[in-house]
Amino acid sequence: MHIFMTGASGWIGSAVVPELLAAGHQVRGIARSAMSAARLRAAGVDVVEADLDNLDVLGAQAERADAVLHLANKHDWSNPAESNRAERASVQTFLTALEGSGKPFLLAAGTARPIGRPLTELDDNPFSAADSPRGGSEGLAMSYADRGVRAVSLRFAPTVHGTGGDHGFISLIARAARERGASAYVGDGTNRWTAVNRLDAARLVALALARAEAGTAVHAVAEEAVTSRSIAEAVGAALGVPVISVPAEGAVEHFGWIGNFFALDMPASAQLTRERFGWEPTHPSLAEDIAAGAYTV
Structure with missing residues (x-):
């Protein structure tokens, strides 16, 4: 075509x-x-x-x-x-x-x-x-x-992640961690994101x-429910900074505009997609990409 x-x-x-x-x-x-x-x-x-x-x-x-x-x-x-x-x-x-x-x-x-x-x-x-x-x-x-x-x-x-120049949401979370000297999640960090x-x-x-x-x-969607706390912990480990919780009212102050978005609970299923197309993700997970240094600079 x-x-x-x-x-x-x-x-x-x-x-x-x-x-x-x-x-x-x-x-x-x-x-x-x-x-x-x-x-x-x-x-x-x-x-x-x-x-x-x-x-x-x-x-x-x-x-x-x-x-x-x-x-x-x-x-x-x-x-x-x-x-x-x-x-x-x-x-x-x-x-x-x-x-x-x-x-x-x-x-x-x-x-x-x-x-x-x-x-x-x-x-x-x-x-x-x-x-x-x-x-x-x-x-x-x-x-x-x-x-x-x-x-x-x-x-x-x-979160569509990978190595080689992602400027999306996780890069903003990591930048906030570098600038603040701490990697944060909002509240108890149990809210869920998806990633691929x-x-x-x-x-x-x-x-x-x-x-x-x-x-x-x-x-x-490869990972249907990644908690914001696990994301913060992965970023903290990659950057060598402590991991902290920030209250909802302090999210924008710590992260910038993405703070309120990072606090949302947004799980999603890809079961039908996998069944319809025989699609099985095979590439590194979000935590693996973060650990590999994709968001350290």
Whole structure:
């Protein structure tokens, strides 16, 4: 297939590209900078110089592709409304271009949703309005599953970890530990996160592209319930700093904006995903990557 991809040079996307090429696909990806373009060309990707705001380009590329894989997001934590707006607009552009074609459209979403029990693939996302998190893009995409689009939601764990340059949530937790001289968790630290190695996640994306049915939610989750205390202990051991508890009211002071997020209880199951796709994670766990030094600098 000829696949048009956003986020091909990103943390997850750069691991997905080799999986797609190995499966015999051709990949065309957007690049916002000369550096990103050079990396993509070196990886064997045809480059389209654009960003998520170039909606005409996105629509035209979707129309000529056999499938669209949307992994990019502005991730502007200082202005989430702008990130949500851009996400909504780009996803709507893709869906309009693909409507009635039967082509696959896979988009990045997340399992970071505290619902009082493990989130499953059968749980609908209640956030569908334009001003919802991620612009309600998952719900929007799923609404096209019966409109001739093979829409598939790729729900990634909030921690997609690995070696070689992760700038995500765990890197922020580790940075706070370095700056504060202590690795912390919130309260009693029993709240749960999910995690997946980026290489395992990349393999699952390729499987979902090949086999996921329209309207399917896919959970890229290898570890379904990692406690925040165990994360803090792993970071503390890797950095050689003490491990402490901070009260909920002091979370933002210690961690920055991610403090309140780190305190949430967000377990998620990947049982159906494993059964549907025969997916079994084989790469290092979060604790193993932390111990190997992935977040010490």
